[in-house]
Amino acid sequence: MNTQAKHPVKTSVSSEEWQLRQDLAACYNLVAHYGWDDLIFTHISARISGPEHHFLINPYGMMFDEITASSLVKVDLEGNKVLDTGYDINPAGFTIHSAIHEAREDAKVVLHLHTNAGVAVSAQKEGLLAISQQSLFPLSGLSYHEYEGVALREDEKARLQHDLGETDFMILRNHGLLTCAESVADAFLNMYILQRACEIQLLAQSGGNELTPIPAGIVDGIQASAKKVTHNAGGGLAWPGLLRKLDRMGAPYKE
Numbered sequence: 001m002n003t004q005a006k007h008p009v010k011t012s013v014s015s016e017e018w019q020l021r022q023d024l025a026a027c028y029n030l031v032a033h034y035g036w037d038d039l040i041f042t043h044i045s046a047r048i049s050g051p052e053h054h055f056l057i058n059p060y061g062m063m064f065d066e067i068t069a070s071s072l073v074k075v076d077l078e079g080n081k082v083l084d085t086g087y088d089i090n091p092a093g094f095t096i097h098s099a100i101h102e103a104r105e106d107a108k109v110v111l112h113l114h115t116n117a118g119v120a121v122s123a124q125k126e127g128l129l130a131i132s133q134q135s136l137f138p139l140s141g142l143s144y145h146e147y148e149g150v151a152l153r154e155d156e157k158a159r160l161q162h163d164l165g166e167t168d169f170m171i172l173r174n175h176g177l178l179t180c181a182e183s184v185a186d187a188f189l190n191m192y193i194l195q196r197a198c199e200i201q202l203l204a205q206s207g208g209n210e211l212t213p214i215p216a217g218i219v220d221g222i223q224a225s226a227k228k229v230t231h232n233a234g235g236g237l238a239w240p241g242l243l244r245k246l247d248r249m250g251a252p253y254k255e
Helices: 015-033 091-103 116-122 133-139 156-164 184-206 218-229 239-249
Strands: 043-047 055-057 073-075 081-083 109-113 142-145 169-172 176-181
Touching: 015 043, 015 055, 015 109, 015 184, 015 239, 043 091, 055 091, 091 109, 091 156, 109 184, 116 169, 116 176, 116 184, 133 184, 133 218, 142 156, 176 184, 184 239
Parallel strands: 142 169
Antiparallel strands: 043 055, 043 109, 055 073, 073 081, 109 176, 169 176
């Protein structure tokens, strides 16, 4: 039974958590808008400030365009619900996200998707290629994790943490894409760029001609270039515009 109507979430959490809930719900709504969702089977999580390592994740069974700030589920690192909103969570999503939140203090937001382009590139032996400007940003900090089946085993968490290391972009082999960041806006921008890089790679490969690789060395300075382009604001530069887009669409993220 959904107890949300009896216990409004907004009045039960801090203003900081409510803002985080709205941003995370907006991210889910945007993923649906761009067609990156996989019915109910992928996940975006955000860690709540504080020593408890509590984080928010999607309610299992809700489509991404339905997710609201109130419906997000707050759990601890053991998967126990901290605030009951009447929804359960996907155990595979919990395994992946709890592993990263546990290991990386700076990975406050973790975004994991099964997009067609992302899974297709994850199945290619050479992975992401340096053939577009978009590819350079993830390649400046990209890791890979080998496929071990549906992510339900506790022992996979240590290998996932080791493979991610200090990177903010990961390709899960034969599985999909993952990005992390200190904010929802940055995690979304990271995924937008990684997804676009995968789409461009598949289009370039489909042309049948030999591909032109970007000269070695250019990737080394790409992070400094990115900061200059975004005025050091990262995803925060585009995020207000994305929220205005959702508002025009009537998306439910604020509820």
